[in-house]
Amino acid sequence: MFIELVDSLRCPEPHDETWLVATIDRLDGRHIVEGSLGCPICRQVYPIRDGVVEMRRGETPPHPPHDDTYGRMPLPSDDDVSRCAALLGMAEPGGLYVLAGAAGKVTNGLDQVTEGKLLLVSPTDDVVLTSDLSVLRASGTLPVAAGVVRGVLLDAASATELFLAQAERALVAGGRLVAPAHAPLPAGVRELARDEREWVAVKESAASAPVPLRRR
Numbered sequence: 001m002f003i004e005l006v007d008s009l010r011c012p013e014p015h016d017e018t019w020l021v022a023t024i025d026r027l028d029g030r031h032i033v034e035g036s037l038g039c040p041i042c043r044q045v046y047p048i049r050d051g052v053v054e055m056r057r058g059e060t061p062p063h064p065p066h067d068d069t070y071g072r073m074p075l076p077s078d079d080d081v082s083r084c085a086a087l088l089g090m091a092e093p094g095g096l097y098v099l100a101g102a103a104g105k106v107t108n109g110l111d112q113v114t115e116g117k118l119l120l121v122s123p124t125d126d127v128v129l130t131s132d133l134s135v136l137r138a139s140g141t142l143p144v145a146a147g148v149v150r151g152v153l154l155d156a157a158s159a160t161e162l163f164l165a166q167a168e169r170a171l172v173a174g175g176r177l178v179a180p181a182h183a184p185l186p187a188g189v190r191e192l193a194r195d196e197r198e199w200v201a202v203k204e205s206a207a208s209a210p211v212p213l214r215r216r
Contacts, residue, residue: 081109088151095150
């Protein structure tokens with residue numbers, strides 16, 4: 001887990017949002033290898049083992065592979081990587097991008113075309129994890145702060161109404177959300193394009209409050 005991303009994570013329990021407190025037992029450069037994240041509100045402690053943050057409740061089994069676009073391909077092609085980079089709007093440097101479930105398969109190509117940080121959420125077992133990736137496992141939720149993510153890419157299993165709503169909340173204004181074509185479009189985003197495979201939408205800016213005008 002890249003240490004700077006800790007500020008962007010939130011406790012998945014249903015209470016007021018707050019930052020998490022990191023306890024670091026082993027650090028490799030800027031990556032937390034062993035340690036934990038603690039919630040100051042509910043006192044939950046989420047362990048970090050081998051660089052992976054564990055936020056699943058109870059004995060939740062690993063996120064299984066699903067027969068969707070990303071689940072079918074053994075390794076991403078250059079075309080897959082280029083397509084995902086374009087849909088997520090990775091032309092601008094920096095930023096945080098979330099890839100959920102089997103969509104994490106394109107990570108090993110995307111990390112070559114972007115300077116942004118990649119966060120894998122509940123990747124499937126066939127996603128290749130490397131030591132420089134940030135990974136967390138959660139029970140069907142996206143425990144990320146509001147307005148901190150530039151792009152989210154979902155697989156079929158992750159594209160639930162709850163996860164889509166949380167993804168929209170996590171996006172910055174102008175951020176991109178990419179999901180399978182069958183997934184419902186959440187409120188707060190505007191569809192940019194769609195094909196038989198997936199759609200891409202952009203987070204709309206919140207309307208500002210009316211400004212009163214005074215006659216001079």
